[in-house]
Amino acid sequence: MTGTPLLEVEDLKLDLDIGSGRVAAAEGVSFRIDRGETFGLVGESGCGKSITALALIGLLRHPLSIGGGVIRFDGKEIQHLSAARQRDLRGNRIAMIFQEPMTALNPVSPVGRQIAEMFVLHKGKSWREANRLAVEALASVRVPAPERRVKDYPHQLSGGMRQRVMIAIALACGPDLLIADEPTTALDVTVQAEIIELMRNLCAERGTAILMISHDLGLVANVCRRVAVMYAGRIVEERGSADIFRAPSHPYTQGLVASLPRLGSRAALGRGRLQEIAGVVPAITNFPEGCRFNPRCAQATEICRTVAPGTDLLEAGGLVRCHHHA
């Protein structure tokens, strides 16, 4: 890839104020997303993936704050922008959709108005023009009879329809980056597939990059070209999404891939146990010394318990943070 990347995160550190002091909820987070690229951030609950997204759009609120590092969007540092400048970016050039389509729409406002408001807010359109564009936006997310649907209230729409509306709102101003935080978790599996397909197609058409955040490795690998796996506040592995299934490098990723049920396996047939990763995620106030995965890692040695591993470049392409990587 040439030229400046769309988004560059370097050594980002996110602090959590726990009253008696600060702990790093995430640290050493670095990744880059090129224009039109699809990038996935995977990890279990509490690993720091959602707060990383919030940091990107400048919405970290007390007790969380940015403790260090650089976020560059379109070549410009944005982590210290004024509130007003950040607001100009949000919704306009960086948009985000949430996991809860049930609650992410204002219940007392027709959906068309909520889409139209984006054009008024960020593009300075008149309401008449914005309302016309809202119908088009609703049509673009394949909502049938959009000119009637714009008058509907959120409770009149199904979950899938609401998520389509959310996508229409998010993409209304033609953002460069769409952050999707667990966009389909609350939806039925069949609807999930439709929504993901829709999101991917629309973004590909418009050259919008996607940062997809999920705990679902399979889903992310399916959507994204590259995937980063986060564990306990650090990115432990970053690979092309095909590679991550074929030859996971970090023991944690290996554990994740091994724990996926496979068709035809004994576990899937109900005759054996699914693979699991032993142990539990450490508490944020109690991260282990050295590699944070060491208490749960079968390959851990003395060095893992004392020295935090740096990021190594893999020959096959990709990055891994492990002393003993394959």
Add this chain to the structure above:
Amino acid sequence: MKLRANLVIGGSLFALAILVGLLAPWLAHTDPVMDANLMNAEEPPSWTWWFGTDDQGRDIYSRVVYGARVSLTVGIISQLINSVIGVALGLSAGYFGGWWDDVVNALTNLMLAIPSLIFALAIMAVLGPGLTSLLIALGLTNWSFTCRIARASALSLRSQGYVQAATVLGYGDLRIMITQLLPNMLGPLIVIGTLGMGSAVLSEAALSFLGLGVRPPFPSWGSMLSEAREQITTAPWLSVFPGLAIFLTVLGLNLLGDGLRDILDPQSRSRRT
């Protein structure tokens, strides 16, 4: 949706009061101020004098009809002032939190600690009697409940997904408050508003009764009661009819408030859908 009795009765009573006030010049039999005639003084209610006459021979019916204008003007406008102040303070306090919230809370507690009628009396004492000062006095003294409700709603709505979504989409604070928070707290605010109108009508009556409201000879229900109290044994109709007017209007407003609470309450709303 099933129409609720309190909503219908309350709404009709309030609508009737407003109609009477609006149509006063056509409904009244005589001029409420000028048509004094000592020949007709203290007539009991009859076919000619529906509600009787007072000691100056003025038609009580006409005076009650015109009095509706004062009472409703005071009730509606002073409550509107209260609502605007209460919503502006409470909504912003709940949304922003921090020191502003502390300031608004302290102010609200102060207002709740002072009996509002006493406070209104103090303001009236400074401004002097009259309709305008009545509106100001009552408009400045009864916003604390509205403020409380708006603040509590803003606090709980602030963490709603759509409010956060609006932040992410680049909405400014003011836009979020007006488009996301306010419409979603309108239900309880309307209820508080109608109940507040009822109490403002009563406060007007109280202040006019004390001689601080509308100046005689112009009629308001409160001042009519005040003038009638010495003749309550000899001419009870002087106090009964304005009292009845106050009673029915306040009753109507309270029933209307209750009815609106029933249909605007999110829980009963979700039960319907």
